[in-house]
Structures are given as C-alpha cells and as structure tokens.
Amino acid sequence: MKKETEQLWASEKYTVMAKGYNFYTEVQVLMRDAQSTADYEKVTMLIAELKEKSFERRALCNTLEHVWGYFKKSAEEVDKEHFFSLLDTLRESDEEYYDEMPYEIHLFLKYLLQKYPSEYLSRSTFIKN
Template identity: 85%
Template sequence: MKKETEQLWASEKYTVMAKGYNFYKEVQGLIRDAQSDSDYKKVRLLIGVLKEKPYERRALCNTLEHVWGYFKKSAEELDKEHFFSLLNTLRESDEEYYDEIPYEIDLFLQYLLQKYPSDYLSRSTFIQN
C-alpha cells in the first residue's frame, strides 16, 4: 500500500498543489508520518477528495512556476515569453477559483511537455494528456 500511495502522490501532487498549497503540505505530512495500511488508505481518500476541489488562482500560479522548472533550462526564449505571458494573465485575473486549468495554459503545458519531454511530468495528472 505504501508504494502504491507514493506513486499516486507522485502523479497527483501538482494537481493537489494547484488546488491549494496548504492541501499539498497536508498530504505531504500525512505521507511522511504514515505507518500502516490504514494511514495510506486515508491519504489516498484525501487525495481523491482534494482532486474534486476547484483550482485556487494563487496556488495554480505557484504550481505553474514549479512545473516551469522542468522546462526552463531547455526552453527557447519564445516559449518562455509565452509561458510567462499566460501566467501573468492568470495572475491578473479577477477569478479566484477555476473548475479546470484555463484552456490556453493547459494546451501550452501539453505543447511544452511534447517539445521538452519529462518522464516525471508525463506521469502527472496536472498536465492533461
């Protein structure tokens, strides 16, 4: 159960982080302290609950900056400019919560992942496939 939960967390951590950084820290702490199958089951259930919450704009921006770290060394300047243009538009938005990642951002993340492959990010639910 431990290995499966850690794999689940690896695939869901950026999605949870984008819902709220406090949720990310909560799950991270629960995994760190988990010792029994019951503890890991609670973590898995909590991740399921958190995935249903809306994205919070500030947390989403923070998560996007984290994800950018996977691309920043190899990305072309034009891709960098476009990414940060999208990020700044999101930051300036009046919307506080989103049911899904804004379409343009989601599409551009997919483009980045295809152009600059990352095995780790390809397993993440944050970048829709």
C-alpha cells in the same frame, strides 16, 4: 499499499498543490508519517477528495511556476515568453477559483511537455488531464 500510494501521490501532487498549498503540505505530512495500511488509505481518500476541489488562482500560479522549472533550462526564449504571458494573464484575472485549469495554459503545458520531455511530469495528472 505504500508503493501504490507513493505512485498516486507522485502523479497527483501538482494537481493538489494547485488546489491550495496548504492541501499539498497536509498530504506531504500524512505521507511522511504513514506507516499502516489505514494511514495510506487515509492519504488516498484525501487525495481523491482534494482533486474534487477547484483550483485556487494563486496556488495555480505558484504551481505553474514550479512546473516551469522542468522546462526552463531547455526552453526556447519564445516558449518562455509565451508561458509567462499566459501566467501573467492568469495572475491578473478576477477569478479566484477555477473548476479546470484555463484551457490555453493547459494546452501550452502539453505542448511544452511534448517539445521538452520530462519523464516525471509525463506521469503527472496536472498536465495529462
């Protein structure tokens, strides 16, 4: 159960982070302290619950900046400019919550992942979904 929960957390952590950083830290602490099957089941259930929440704009922007770190050393300037233009548009939005990641930035993340592969990010539901 431990290994499965660790793999689940690895694939879901950016999605959870984009819902709210406080949610991310809550799961992180539970993972660190987990010892029993019941503890890991609690983490699994919490992740499932958090995935149902809306993205919070500020948390989403912070998560996108964090994910950008996987691309920044290899990305061409034009890709960097486009990414940060999309991020600025999101930051300036009047919307506080999103049921889904805005389509244009989600599509661009998929493009970045294809152009600049990252094995770790390729397992993340944040970009895949």
